[in-house]
Amino acid sequence: MTTSEGDNVYLPDGRVFVNKKVINMSAFRSYNSDDSPKGDPSNAMQIYNFMQGLWKDGSVITEGDDGTDQNNPPTKFMYSGDPESGTGWLDSNPADRRFFMSTGPFTMEPWVDSDVDGVAEFGEPGVQEIVAAVIVARGTSNLNSVTELKRISGMIRSIYDMNFELSKPPRQPFVTASALPNEIILTWDERSEYNEDGSPYESVDPVAAVFFGDTMIIDNTIKIVDDSTYNFYGYTVYQYSDAAGSDAVEVNSLNIGNITDATKYSKQRFIRILTNYNSEVGPVGDTLINGKEYYFGITADAYLEYSYDQIISSDATIESVTPCFVPGIRYNSGEDSSLAVSYKAVNSSIPAGDGLVEVTVIDPSQTTGLYYRINFNNDDTWNLVSASDSNFTSVDTVLKNQINQEGDDAYNVVDGLLVKVISPAAGIKRIAELNPSSLAIYDANLWASLNNYGRSQQWPLFVLTEDIGTDLGRVDQFGLMTPKDYDIIFTATDSTLIWDYSTNLVLIDTLSGCPSYVPLTVWKIDLNGTRTRLPVCILDADLDGTWNRSLTDEGIFGPAFEALYIYDNAEYVPSNVAIYISSNDGTVAPGYGPYGVVNPSINSLMFNMYIDIDNYAQVSDLDSNDYFYGPPHAGEYIRIITNKPNTINDVFVFKAPDACKPVEVYLKEDLKKINVVPNPYYGYHSGDLNGSRWVRFTFLPEECTVKIFDLAGHLVRQFEKADATTPFLDWDLTNHYGATVASGIYIYHVEVPGIGEKVGKMAVFISIMK
Numbered sequence: 109m110t111t112s113e114g115d116n117v118y119l120p121d122g123r124v125f126v127n128k129k130v131i132n133m134s135a136f137r138s139y140n141s142d143d144s145p146k147g148d149p150s151n152a153m154q155i156y157n158f159m160q161g162l163w164k165d166g167s168v169i170t171e172g173d174d175g176t177d178q179n180n181p182p183t184k185f186m187y188s189g190d191p192e193s194g195t196g197w198l199d200s201n202p203a204d205r206r207f208f209m210s211t212g213p214f215t216m217e218p219w220v221d222s223d224v225d226g227v228a229e230f231g232e233p234g235v236q237e238i239v240a241a242v243i244v245a246r247g248t249s250n251l252n253s254v255t256e257l258k259r260i261s262g263m264i265r266s267i268y269d270m271n272f273e274l275s276k277p278p279r280q281p282f283v284t285a286s287a288l289p290n291e292i293i294l295t296w297d298e299r300s301e302y303n304e305d306g307s308p309y310e311s312v313d314p315v316a317a318v319f320f321g322d323t324m325i326i327d328n329t330i331k332i333v334d335d336s337t338y339n340f341y342g343y344t345v346y347q348y349s350d351a352a353g354s355d356a357v358e359v360n361s362l363n364i365g366n367i368t369d370a371t372k373y374s375k376q377r378f379i380r381i382l383t384n385y386n387s388e389v390g391p392v393g394d395t396l397i398n399g400k401e402y403y404f405g406i407t408a409d410a411y412l413e414y415s416y417d418q419i420i421s422s423d424a425t426i427e428s429v430t431p432c433f434v435p436g437i438r439y440n441s442g443e444d445s446s447l448a449v450s451y452k453a454v455n456s457s458i459p460a461g462d463g464l465v466e467v468t469v470i471d472p473s474q475t476t477g478l479y480y481r482i483n484f485n486n487d488d489t490w491n492l493v494s495a496s497d498s499n500f501t502s503v504d505t506v507l508k509n510q511i512n513q514e515g516d517d518a519y520n521v522v523d524g525l526l527v528k529v530i531s532p533a534a535g536i537k538r539i540a541e542l543n544p545s546s547l548a549i550y551d552a553n554l555w556a557s558l559n560n561y562g563r564s565q566q567w568p569l570f571v572l573t574e575d576i577g578t579d580l581g582r583v584d585q586f587g588l589m590t591p592k593d594y595d596i597i598f599t600a601t602d603s604t605l606i607w608d609y610s611t612n613l614v615l616i617d618t619l620s621g622c623p624s625y626v627p628l629t630v631w632k633i634d635l636n637g638t639r640t641r642l643p644v645c646i647l648d649a650d651l652d653g654t655w656n657r658s659l660t661d662e663g664i665f666g667p668a669f670e671a672l673y674i675y676d677n678a679e680y681v682p683s684n685v686a687i688y689i690s691s692n693d694g695t696v697a698p699g700y701g702p703y704g705v706v707n708p709s710i711n712s713l714m715f716n717m718y719i720d721i722d723n724y725a726q727v728s729d730l731d732s733n734d735y736f737y738g739p740p741h742a743g744e745y746i747r748i749i750t751n752k753p754n755t756i757n758d759v760f761v762f763k764a765p766d767a768c769k770p771v772e773v774y775l776k777e778d779l780k781k782i783n784v785v786p787n788p789y790y791g792y793h794s795g796d797l798n799g800s801r802w803v804r805f806t807f808l809p810e811e812c813t814v815k816i817f818d819l820a821g822h823l824v825r826q827f828e829k830a831d832a833t834t835p836f837l838d839w840d841l842t843n844h845y846g847a848t849v850a851s852g853i854y855i856y857h858v859e860v861p862g863i864g865e866k867v868g869k870m871a872v873f874i875s876i877m878k
Contacts, residue, residue: 109236110214120271125231131211135161135184137169141204146174148206159210161185172197192251239268248328256325260416266318275311275338277420278408279304281377285404285427286471286524290396292404292429293471294345295378295521300408300422301340308370309340309410316414324414333414339370341411341419345379348403349388351428357386359404366411374516378470378526380443396431399785399806399836403428432835435778435809436770439472447525449762458635459593462532463513463754467525467762474524477766482529484754485509490529492522498761513754525764532751534590536583542745544597549747583748586707590750592676594710595631595639600742602627605685606655607645609673609708612694615646618653623689626655627742630710632676635755643680645694647671647712674710710748770809775863781807782858788871789841801848803870805837809860814839817855824849841872848874 109117112129119125137158140147145165149155154164161184163169163176170180171188189196199205219234221227230237241264247256267274281296303309316336323330342363349355362375381404384390389402396402405424412418441447447467453460465482469475478494481503485491492507493500506522513531540549584590602625606615615624630642646655649670783806786793792801805814810832816825816839824843841849851873858866 109230120269122271123231131214133209133211135159135210136186136207137161137184138186138199138205138207139164141206158208159212161210190255192255241268247325248330252325259319259322263315263319263416266315270314274315275313275410275412275415275420277311277338277422278309278340278410280422280425281343281406281408283406283425283427285429286473287429287431288471288473289433290382290398290431292381292396292402292431293378294381294404294406294427295470296343296406296425297520298373298377298518300343301373308372309338310370311338311410312336313338313412313415316412319414326413331414335368335412335414338410338412338415338420339367340364340373341367341409342373342375343377344407344409344421345381346405346407346424347381347384347386347389348405348426349386351403351426353403353405353424353426355386355388356405356424359385363409363411366413368413372514372518374514374518376517377519378521398431398433399804401428401430430836433778433781433807434473434768434770434835435781435807436772436775437473437768438771438774439765439768440477441469441472441475441765443469443472445469447762447764449760452759452761454757454759457637458755458757459752461752461754461758462537463752463758464530465760465762466528466530468528469524469765470521470526471524472765473768475765475767476523477764478523479761479763480506480525480527482527482760484756484758486756488513488531488753490754492527494523498763523764529754529760531753534584534587534753535751536589537749537751540747540749542595542747544743544745547745583711583713584709584750585711586709588676588707588709589748591635591752591755592709593633593750594642594674594676594748595633596628596746596748597631598628598742598744598746600627603682604629604644604680605688607643607694609645609647609671612645614689614692614694615648615655616653624654626672630674630680632709635752640676641680641682642674642676643678643694645673645675645708647673671712671714672710673708673712675706676709677706772863775809775860778807778809779858779860779864779866782866782868783807784856784868784870788873790873791875801841801874802838803841803872805839805856805858806835808835808837808858809863812858812860815857815859817857819853819855824854841874850874 109125109128109130111127113127115127115129117123117125117128117130135158139149139158142148143150145163147164149158149164153166157164157166161169167176168178168182169175169184169186170177171183172180175186187197187199189198191198214236216236217233219228220232222232223229228235241261243257243260243264245253245257245260247253278300281298281300283294283296286293286295301309313336316333319333320336322333324333325331342361344361344363345359346353346356347359348357359381360379362379364371364373364375381402382396384392384394384396384402386392390397403426405426407421407424409419409421412420445468447469449465449467451460467480476494478496479498479500480492480494481500482490482492489509489511490507490513491505491509493503494506495501495503507520507527510520510529512519513529515528515530519526519528542548543550604626606624606626607613608615616622617624626644626646628644630644632640632642634640647670648654655670655672785804785806787803789801789803808814808829810830812829814827814829814837815823818824825839826844827837827839829837843849849872853869853871855867855869860866
C-alpha cells in the first residue's frame with residue numbers, strides 16, 4: 109500500500125485508508141536456467157530490471173514470439189495466452205523454466221508508531237501487509253488443470269474480498285456420555301440440525317454463489333453449479349488417543365446422504381460403543397477395558413456438492429469416558445427393552461387419535477423410576493413431563509415442544525429412554541357400514557370384505573375406477589380428508605342436486621330435461637362432532653346428464669357407477685337448491701371447484717352392490733347369476749373413517765424402570781471384584797502422563813477405606829473414599845510424606861462399612877529414570 113492522493117483503500121475487514129492505494133503484482137516474467145540474455149540474472153542491476161518486468165539488459169519485453177520483437181506491444185506479463193485453447197502468447201518451447209514475480213515500486217519507510225502502542229500495525233509508516241496464497245488445482249488434463257487453476261485463483265480472490273467469512277458449519281451438538289461395564293453410550297441433541305432461529309440448518313457458501321451457473325469439474329465430470337447452500341448432512345463419531353483430540357479415527361458416520369435441499373435428519377442420536385477403534389489406544393476390535401479412559405467425540409456435518417470442501421463440520425465435542433462396573437448395582441432393565449405405555453383421552457366423547465408412543469431403554473444406568481406423561485400442544489408439537497406419582501401432582505418438564513412424530517430414529521434420548529411419539533400417516537383407516545338406527549359399526553371394514561370374502565359370500569363391494577382395486581389412497585388422493593370423517597347415507601328419493609365434475613354445471617337429465625339428483629346425502633364430521641352436509645358432483649362419463657351405471661368399461665367385478673367427487677370446502681343447503689339451479693355454476697353455489705384448481709376431498713369414489721337384499725331389485729335388474737347392479741338400499745349408511753392424528757385430547761403415560769441403587773447383598777457379592785491395575789506396575793504404563801505414576805483401585809463402592817501396607821506390616825498410605833460418582837481411586841505410588849515408594853510387594857486392605865473387606869497384594873517396580 110502506497111501513498112496516492114485522492115485514492116482510498118477499502119479492505120475486506122472494514123478498514124479504510126485515505127489517500128492510499130494497493131499495489132498488486134506489477135510484473136511476471138519467465139527466464140531460462142542458463143547464462144544467456146534470457147537466463148539467470150547475475151548482478152543487482154539485472155535483478156532490478158527483472159523486478160521492473162524488463163529483460164536483464166533493461167530492454168522491454170514485448171508481446172508474442174520470443175518477447176524481443178520491438179514492433180510488438182510492450183508487456184510486463186509474459187505468456188498471457190490460454191494453453192488449453194491454444195490461443196494467445198504461449199511458451200512453445202518448454203524447458204527448465206523459472207519465473208519472477210514483483211510488486212512495486214514502493215518505498216519502505218522507517219516504522220513510525222503512530223498510536224504509540226508499541227505494536228507495528230498495518231497503516232503505520234514502514235509497515236506493509238502481504239497477502240499470498242498457494243493454489244493447487246487438478247483438471248481433466250494437464251492443460252485443463254491450468255484453466256482450473258485460473259478459476260480457483262479467482263475464487264481465492266473472492267474469498268479474500270469476503271474477508272474469509274465463509275459458510276458456517278452446524279453448531280456443535282451437546283453430547284452426554286455414559287459409562288457401563290465394557291461399554292460407552294454417547295447421546296446428543298438436535299441443535300446442530302437447526303439454525304439459531306429454529307429454521308432447518310442452511311448456510312450459503314459465498315464462493316459457490318459467485319460461480320453459480322458456471323461449470324465445475326467434480327470427480328472428472330463437468331457439472332453446472334446450480335446450488336450454493338450447505339445443508340445438514342449428519343453426524344460423525346470419532347475416537348481419539350487423548351483429550352486433545354489427537355489421532356482421530358472414524359467410528360461411525362450417521363449421515364442422510366448428499367442432499368441438495370434442507371432435509372429432516374431421520375437417524376439416531378445415540379451410539380453404543382463396545383470395542384476399541386483406535387490403534388494408538390490398543391488393538392482395534394478389542395472389547396473396551398473397564399477402568400481405562402477413552403476419548404470419543406462427535407461432529408455435526410453439512411454438505412454442498414459445489415464447494416471444494418464438500419463437507420464442513422463443527423468442532424468436535426470430545427468426551428472422556430471410563431467404562432466400569434458400579435459395585436452393588438444390578439440394572440432393572442436391559443438395553444433395548446420396551447416399556448408398556450397406556451393411553452387416556454382428555455375428553456372421551458372426542459375420537460381418540462390413532463397415534464402411539466414407543467419407549468425403549470437405551471441406557472439402563474440412567475433410568476429414574478419416575479412416571480412420564482406425553483401431551484400435545486395446539487401446534488401439533490408434544491411435551492414429555494415426569495413426576496414421582498402416577499397422578500402427576502408435581503411435574504418436571506423433560507422435553508418441550510418436540511416436532512418429530514414420524515416414527516424414525518431421530519428422537520432425543522432422555523433419562524436413558526428413547527421416547528418415540530408417532531402420529532399415523534394421513535389417509536383412510538377404514539370404510540365401515542353402520543347400523544342406521546344405532547350408528548354402531550356392524551361391518552368394521554367393507555374394504556377388507558372385498559378381499560376376505562368376495563361376492564361369493566354376498567358382501568357389498570366398493571369399487572374404484574382405473575382397476576386399482578382396494579387402494580384407499582385413491583379416494584383420498586389429494587390428502588384432504590384427515591382428520592375428518594365422512595358419512596354417505598342412501599335415501600329413498602333423489603335428494604341431492606348434482607354438478608358435473610368437469611364443467612361445474614348443474615347436470616340436467618337428458619330424458620326429463622330437469623336437474624339431476626342422486627339418492628344420497630354426504631356429510632363431513634369434524635373432530636368436535638360438527639356435521640356439515642356437502643355438495644356432490646359426478647364425472648358424467650356417458651354425458652347423459654344423470655348418475656348411472658352405464659360405463660363402457662366394466663369395473664373389477666362387473667359394471668360400476670360413474671364416480672362421485674365430493675368437496676368439503678362449502679356447505680350444501682337444501683333450501684338453496686333454486687339458487688343453485690339458477691346460477692348453474694358450481695364454483696359459486698355451493699362453492700366447490702373449479703375443476704383442476706380446487707381439489708375434491710373425496711376423489712373418484714364408486715359403489716357397486718352385488719346382492720339383492722330384501723327383494724330390493726326387480727327381476728329385470730338381475731343378471732344371469734342373479735346379481736344386482738344397482739344402488740345401495742335407502743338407509744344404507746356408509747362411513748369413511750380417517751386416521752386421527754395426535755391432538756391435545758390424547759395423553760400417553762408410562763413408568764420408567766426404577767433408578768439403579770446399590771443393594772447390600774450385591775455389595776457383599778461384589779467385594780471380590782475389587783482389584784488394582786496395572787498389577788504389577790512395571791516402571792510405567794500407557795496412562796502415565798507428564799512424569800506421573802499411579803495405579804488404580806477399581807470397583808470400589810461409594811464409601812470405603814483403602815490402606816496400603818508393606819510386607820513388614822507398616823502402613824504406607826491410607827485413603828478415605830466418599831464419592832458416589834466413580835468406582836475408582838488412584839494411588840500415586842507415594843507414602844504419607846510424598847516420597848516415592850520403593851519397588852516391592854505391597855498389601856492393600858479395603859474396608860466397606862457394614863459390608864465387609866477385601867485384602868489383596870500388588871507388585872510395584874519403580875524405574876530410576878522415566
